[in-house]
Amino acid sequence: MSTALLPFPPIWLRDNCPCAQCKDPRNGQKLFGITDLPADLELLDVTTSDQTVSVTFAPDGHRADFSRSWLDAQRVADHGDGRTERAKRLWSATEVADLVPTATWASYGDDVATRARILRGVRDLGFALLRGTPVVEETVLAIAETFGYPRETNYGRLFDVRVEANPNNLAFTGLAIAPHTDNPYRDPVPTLQLLHCLDNAVDGGESGLVDGFQAAALLRREDPESFAILTSIPVPFAWSDDTASLRADRPLIEVDATGAVREIRFNNRSMQALRLTTAQSEAFYTAYRAFAEIVLRPELLFTFRLEAGDCVIFDNTRLLHARTAFAESGSRHLQGCYADLDSLLSLLSTLVTLEAQG
Amino acid sequence: MSTALLPFPPIWLRDNCPCAQCKDPRNGQKLFGITDLPADLELLDVTTSDQTVSVTFAPDGHRADFSRSWLDAQRVADHGDGRTERAKRLWSATEVADLVPTATWASYGDDVATRARILRGVRDLGFALLRGTPVVEETVLAIAETFGYPRETNYGRLFDVRVEANPNNLAFTGLAIAPHTDNPYRDPVPTLQLLHCLDNAVDGGESGLVDGFQAAALLRREDPESFAILTSIPVPFAWSDDTASLRADRPLIEVDATGAVREIRFNNRSMQALRLTTAQSEAFYTAYRAFAEIVLRPELLFTFRLEAGDCVIFDNTRLLHARTAFAESGSRHLQGCYADLDSLLSLLSTLVTLEAQG
Missing domain, CATH: 3.60.130.10 (Clavaminate synthase-like)
Structure with a gap:
């Protein structure tokens, strides 16, 4: 797996795909349920640029484009909702x-x-x-x-x-x-x-x-x-x-x-x-x-x-x-x-x- | 310990004393905090009747009169607040x-x-x-x-x-x-x-x-x-x-x-x-x-x-x-x-x- 994608497994990446088909651009809500995703997801292709990491998934060929800065932010432990x-x-x-x-x-x-x-x-x-x-x-x-x-x-x-x-x-x-x-x-x-x-x-x-x-x-x-x-x-x-x-x-x-x-x-x-x-x-x-x-x-x-x-x-x-x-x-x-x-x-x-x- | 008091240890009994000095009769609220009670509580005397179990505590001589039916109820496991x-x-x-x-x-x-x-x-x-x-x-x-x-x-x-x-x-x-x-x-x-x-x-x-x-x-x-x-x-x-x-x-x-x-x-x-x-x-x-x-x-x-x-x-x-x-x-x-x-x-x-x- 590309280090650009560590530590995120394929299912995590797919569940967080920001495309308009996956996430309603009007309200940011996720448009699919977990059981709508293939159980046997794999990464077919990964392309990285300065700003973006693009991932294509097998078996269905869906593509997700992540901003690097967003992915970087997800690597840092946070305090959750700040209530503890x-x-x-x-x-x-x-x-x-x-x-x-x-x-x-x-x-x-x-x-x-x-x-x-x-x-x-x-x-x-x-x-x-x-x-x-x-x-x-x-x-x-x-x-x-x-x-x-x-x-x-x-x-x-x-x-x-x-x-x-x-x-x-x-x-x-x-x-x-x-x-x-x-x-x-x-x-x-x-x-x-x-x-x-x-x-x-x-x-x-x-x-x-x-x-x-x-x-x-x-x-x-x-x-x-x-x-x-x-x-x-x-x-x-x-x-x-x-x-x-x-x-x-x-x-x-x-x-x-x-x-x-x-x-x-x-x-x-x-x-x-x-x-x-x-x-x-x-x-x-x-x-x-x-x-x-x-x-x-x-x-x-x-x-x-x-x-x-x-x-x-x-x-x-x-x-x-x-x-x-x-x-x-x-x-x-x-x-x-x-x-x-x-x-x-x-x-x-x-x-x-x-x-x-x- | 008298079986009439099982399974309640002295501190439990004292913390649940129903007398007017311990529990405000106007509102049922407990009038003392746990640190107000002696740390070395013991039972000095236990007297039982048909309806009541009376307990006198050492070292301070405080007396608690429990109804047997109330004590019996506390022996039965319940579902707490019913929310689980x-x-x-x-x-x-x-x-x-x-x-x-x-x-x-x-x-x-x-x-x-x-x-x-x-x-x-x-x-x-x-x-x-x-x-x-x-x-x-x-x-x-x-x-x-x-x-x-x-x-x-x-x-x-x-x-x-x-x-x-x-x-x-x-x-x-x-x-x-x-x-x-x-x-x-x-x-x-x-x-x-x-x-x-x-x-x-x-x-x-x-x-x-x-x-x-x-x-x-x-x-x-x-x-x-x-x-x-x-x-x-x-x-x-x-x-x-x-x-x-x-x-x-x-x-x-x-x-x-x-x-x-x-x-x-x-x-x-x-x-x-x-x-x-x-x-x-x-x-x-x-x-x-x-x-x-x-x-x-x-x-x-x-x-x-x-x-x-x-x-x-x-x-x-x-x-x-x-x-x-x-x-x-x-x-x-x-x-x-x-x-x-x-x-x-x-x-x-x-x-x-x-x-x-x-």
Whole structure:
């Protein structure tokens, strides 16, 4: 085989033929299925030039013209869709303190580069902060709509985080809340969360974020056995009230097919009883405690204070969020909503193209 | 250890203590984290009665009272959240032909048992059919809102499936479309799809469904090596136009942490070039072809015709959908939307409780 074609076998080349017969020029979609291709494909002829590698296939004589630059790009390992730990910048609190992607609402709205920087922050670090947004209810939805679509749930299009008389959730009290991810009992889990501050005139009520991918990486390094256990045991999470009954069974640390960390679920409040043998139970709890002890290390907790008009946007598949206790006599009101990473990353990709053309 | 407590180790018992100090009686949420519990928990005393098992723990003397019936329930293996192949009724075309969960729009709206039967169909078989819905645009959104929330995407709250002059998708032509899942390039993928028929006065244009979990189970039985390859290689899927650029890398067959099939992605149109070694590429394509040949077996394809007023609701993480070609001169118009399984299953659970209360 010509080295110009390494490492691509004939079936790979044919499946990626860019000709108009194989790929709809109107939309880039592949026009054939894998079973439409001969099972006994071979290369009949290969012709190379400076720019192009042309391949003719047996038995049917189909010809594919590849640009060399495209073929070259396919030889380089990439980070896939960028959603696993491999594509992220993992952080501890001191490391991230100087990196916090922050912008005013005005510059976020006016300036493409600023908008791209904020969205890139969510992608790479897992969060970003907007300052000076309108101190008006439902602004959180308007912010989500700048990059996607609020994910409506049984909690509504948005939810209010403030002290309630009969709370169905600890969030609606003045109690401290340890680092956790939201809605682990929901599949698909909301991949993004926004918290918009309307009022925070209390003693306490500081916000905290922990990089769950970093915590998982530390666990893998320090205690690989516990890491293996937490990636291989689905954990039942559930939540219910009079109108909803939600459940999802997923591991605390979810790895992709290649073993890279892709999603974290961590929420003691909604974790249910696991159905395991005694030995499995003991191993699970040892591993769970080891992971929790890492998650709770002070050096991993980045703390900050949301003031009225601030909005934090974060990746709920990666970051854990927390808050300190506050006096219920004071006045604190956040509005939150969920959204999803697909549209945020799509917009970022579009903005990057715009910037490059700029 | 008392047999009344088998197989539960002390830490499991303590983590599931139902007392008001451990579990908020207002909302059922656990009030402590795993690191709040002593690492050296032991059972100090166990007292059993007909209804209850009471446990006192060392070193802190905390006492937990468990109902025997609750403990008994925890000894029985369950199907977790019911989202994997283990909880489903897998089918071939002839098997499902007599089972199709079907209801009129009127009875679906009026009768709790009918509504539960339809939603149970989506859960267990992967789909259900509503007949006699209003032949009015946007009805598909009203149907989705009976059990959840339409998932808005870059395609809008809903999308029209009809012949277009400049299609950005094969769906908008009269061409046949082979069995596929939608939006594999999106993570989270839409877990439900609805297709509502406003008009189908064409020759052809029949609908088809394939149980992807059944196809995966057949592959595992007939060709376990190919099954292992397809569960372990993330496949890049992508879609883009002027306004969006979406990508997700996920395996064609996704198994959960215990190896049970949980999600299928199958869409030749949006599959991109894989970056693999020659040997991996060859193994992948052999496995992909083997799976495709199973997916395309006529005995797996359940075909039916959507008439005006019909709506099919199906699980896009499990079923593949297809359509036969039709003459573009005829008149065919569907409206589709995406939604998610979390709210559908939550509603079903609530309806089952209602039914039980009679």
